[in-house]
Amino acid sequence: ILICFLINTINAQESLLVVGVATDETDGYKRYVRSLKQNGLEYEILGLGEEWKGGDIKRQAGGGHKVNLLINSLEKYKNDENKVILFTDSYDVIVNDNSEKILSKFKEFSSKIVFGAEGFCWPDETLVDSYPVVADNEKRFLNSGGFIGYASDIYELITREPIKDEDDDQLFYTKMFLNIPTREKFNIRLDTKSEIFQNLNGAVQEVSIFADENGKIELFNNVTKTVPSVVHGNGAAKLDLNRLGNYLANSYSNNDGCVSCKEDTIQLNEEDKNQWPEVTLAIFIEQPTPFLREFFQKITKLNYPKNKISVLIHNNEKYHNLEVEKFFTNHESSSYASIKYLTVTDDSSEQEARRSAVEECLKSDCKFLFSVDSTVHFDNSDALKLLIEQNRSILAPVMKRPGGSWSNVWGAVSSQGFYKRSDDYFDIIDGNILNVWNLPYVSEAFLIKGEVLKKIPVEFNDETMDPTIKFFTTIRNNDFFMYGTNLHEFGHLINPDGFNTSKIRPELFEIFNNFEDWTKRYVHPEYNDYASGKVKPQVPCPDVYWFPIISDEFCEDLITMMEDFGQWSGGRNNKEDSRIPGGYENVPTVDIHMTQVGYQQHWLHFLRKFVQPMQQKIFIGYYSDPPRADLNFVVRYRPDEQDHLTPHHDASMYTMNIALNIPDVDFQGGGVRFVRYDCSVTQTIKGWAMIHPGRLTHYHEGLKVKGGTRYIMVSFIDP
Numbered sequence: 001i002l003i004c005f006l007i008n009t010i011n012a013q014e015s016l017l018v019v020g021v022a023t024d025e026t027d028g029y030k031r032y033v034r035s036l037k038q039n040g041l042e043y044e045i046l047g048l049g050e051e052w053k054g055g056d057i058k059r060q061a062g063g064g065h066k067v068n069l070l071i072n073s074l075e076k077y078k079n080d081e082n083k084v085i086l087f088t089d090s091y092d093v094i095v096n097d098n099s100e101k102i103l104s105k106f107k108e109f110s111s112k113i114v115f116g117a118e119g120f121c122w123p124d125e126t127l128v129d130s131y132p133v134v135a136d137n138e139k140r141f142l143n144s145g146g147f148i149g150y151a152s153d154i155y156e157l158i159t160r161e162p163i164k165d166e167d168d169d170q171l172f173y174t175k176m177f178l179n180i181p182t183r184e185k186f187n188i189r190l191d192t193k194s195e196i197f198q199n200l201n202g203a204v205q206e207v208s209i210f211a212d213e214n215g216k217i218e219l220f221n222n223v224t225k226t227v228p229s230v231v232h233g234n235g236a237a238k239l240d241l242n243r244l245g246n247y248l249a250n251s252y253s254n255n256d257g258c259v260s261c262k263e264d265t266i267q268l269n270e271e272d273k274n275q276w277p278e279v280t281l282a283i284f285i286e287q288p289t290p291f292l293r294e295f296f297q298k299i300t301k302l303n304y305p306k307n308k309i310s311v312l313i314h315n316n317e318k319y320h321n322l323e324v325e326k327f328f329t330n331h332e333s334s335s336y337a338s339i340k341y342l343t344v345t346d347d348s349s350e351q352e353a354r355r356s357a358v359e360e361c362l363k364s365d366c367k368f369l370f371s372v373d374s375t376v377h378f379d380n381s382d383a384l385k386l387l388i389e390q391n392r393s394i395l396a397p398v399m400k401r402p403g404g405s406w407s408n409v410w411g412a413v414s415s416q417g418f419y420k421r422s423d424d425y426f427d428i429i430d431g432n433i434l435n436v437w438n439l440p441y442v443s444e445a446f447l448i449k450g451e452v453l454k455k456i457p458v459e460f461n462d463e464t465m466d467p468t469i470k471f472f473t474t475i476r477n478n479d480f481f482m483y484g485t486n487l488h489e490f491g492h493l494i495n496p497d498g499f500n501t502s503k504i505r506p507e508l509f510e511i512f513n514n515f516e517d518w519t520k521r522y523v524h525p526e527y528n529d530y531a532s533g534k535v536k537p538q539v540p541c542p543d544v545y546w547f548p549i550i551s552d553e554f555c556e557d558l559i560t561m562m563e564d565f566g567q568w569s570g571g572r573n574n575k576e577d578s579r580i581p582g583g584y585e586n587v588p589t590v591d592i593h594m595t596q597v598g599y600q601q602h603w604l605h606f607l608r609k610f611v612q613p614m615q616q617k618i619f620i621g622y623y624s625d626p627p628r629a630d631l632n633f634v635v636r637y638r639p640d641e642q643d644h645l646t647p648h649h650d651a652s653m654y655t656m657n658i659a660l661n662i663p664d665v666d667f668q669g670g671g672v673r674f675v676r677y678d679c680s681v682t683q684t685i686k687g688w689a690m691i692h693p694g695r696l697t698h699y700h701e702g703l704k705v706k707g708g709t710r711y712i713m714v715s716f717i718d719p
């Protein structure tokens, strides 16, 4: 009883002190300290502000400096037998447990000093056979990035022999461990099952995360079935630690969602925009990009005082000159603090332009550099404000190409330094888990603090990689963190692949690659009211249904495309029409077929997406998917050419006829008359479609155009 009492008293007096070394307050250091605070751990950081003398430990052995710092700091505890010291690296360590848990695990070892273990015998591989053999699923070799023991014992151990700052600390401790009398004297053990220390290098595949009953995210070692307390991204596992750090140490909790995302944020006062920080907004148009007009509109609409924004534009595409100039001459643009334009003729490369943006920002002592590629559409006008309020050193709004897997962030990096899919990639880009993510690469849109720009290496030139990849690779390799936030919907990315600027109206062709943007530009703004059933189509004649379908711009672009193509048919049926299967058009018009302008497939897609849903509401019970249509064409009526069309049936199940311009404005007369019902529609509406049965009931004629030019778009659907 007396012994038990004594043991309990000793236990009660034992306290844990975490000791870490950090000469600089790096992002990793900040993460480390946060993890200690989250777990209520008492800690001491050694070496802050000092010059690092432990050598280039990334590339070679070193780190003795850590030992010497530890010796100095432990002197005061050298006779303290109740103080338990948990010593760890700091830049690449996250602690995920409180002192009670850690101490109780330590006690289980019945050892005075426990070192973490790893699968590599480093830095001296010749020592492999000197190590005690362990079970297959355990780690055999000492890692010095984390150990735990009584202060008095550790002090005694590490002062046995001198170590130079530049010597290797791991070798220093390894030799002590392999010296059997020393090992036995201190009863040194290795944590071969990762009960306390999880060294990730070479073991990343062996761990996963899970939420405990309180929602706390824990690391699980699937091989030894342990839940380690100290996670160390040693060696090549730094990025894996960054990924795990998005969840560990209460960064994320299954009950509370993201926790760290709410820390260290700032608020911009809407009432006092004069106080909002200065931003250098750098816009990069490096490739032909569809929907650039809308891009600029969204930039202009950003909820941010323009007098706080200095704009720099790099335009590498002659095709886009006009659009960029429109942005400059737009009266709202005059409110920007400044605008600098690097045009195609300036002949500056993308690398140079990106570097200029950094220089501009530094020169003007800007608070933020906001780098935005022409593919970035900020549908949320608060995007910039929200990013600034998140207050991170380097932060990207997580955005994706709608409906696809392309985004502006990577969850992981391949060993060659390029994209690799992380397990949580889709959770991040689809917003299944909301967080401010520590990521290995961001692009297309990102915000960097001016003060951070002064510290990070700025490197864009590399023949083997894209300038932005080069930039962030260098930053990453220098241990700066970059984040992506999906806490808000910021907007979406444009897919510029295959954008063919040799077309006169290239965006018309973007129905496949950029469907949502295409829809916004080209579908009639009221179409959805009709498609959703909120508004019923008009019925100007029996079984003729009339509803808005395409925007004015589509009408105009279609006419432009056809007129530019210019090969209007003669409107006679006495000769072969090579465009038509069978070569004979019953009631020929002056027209151009969609096949002639390379738009057939696009138009069929349009029919399927927008016309078929309306047809199914109108002609109930008739279903054909996809709608088929061989003949899709724009017809031109004018007095000196073909001015009317005699009564006829169409070779279709149903016909769609869209008016492309305006009666009494663009032309006089015109319209359609359904003979059986003696019913005419003359006041056609630009962008509105009429659909009616083709073959039996709706014998119809095109009424005479008396002036101007009338254009209609006709489809014979399901012939």
Ligand code: UDP
Pocket: 020, 021, 022, 023, 024, 047, 052, 054, 057, 058, 063, 066, 088, 089, 090, 091, 092, 093, 145, 233, 234, 235, 236
């Ligand atoms: N360290 C430091 N300043 C430096 C470099 C390293 O304080 O300039 C400390 C810090 O605690 C860091 C540890 O040394 O975590 C080991 O460095 P690193 O994590 O890069 O090495 P690894 O764990 O990969 O051996």
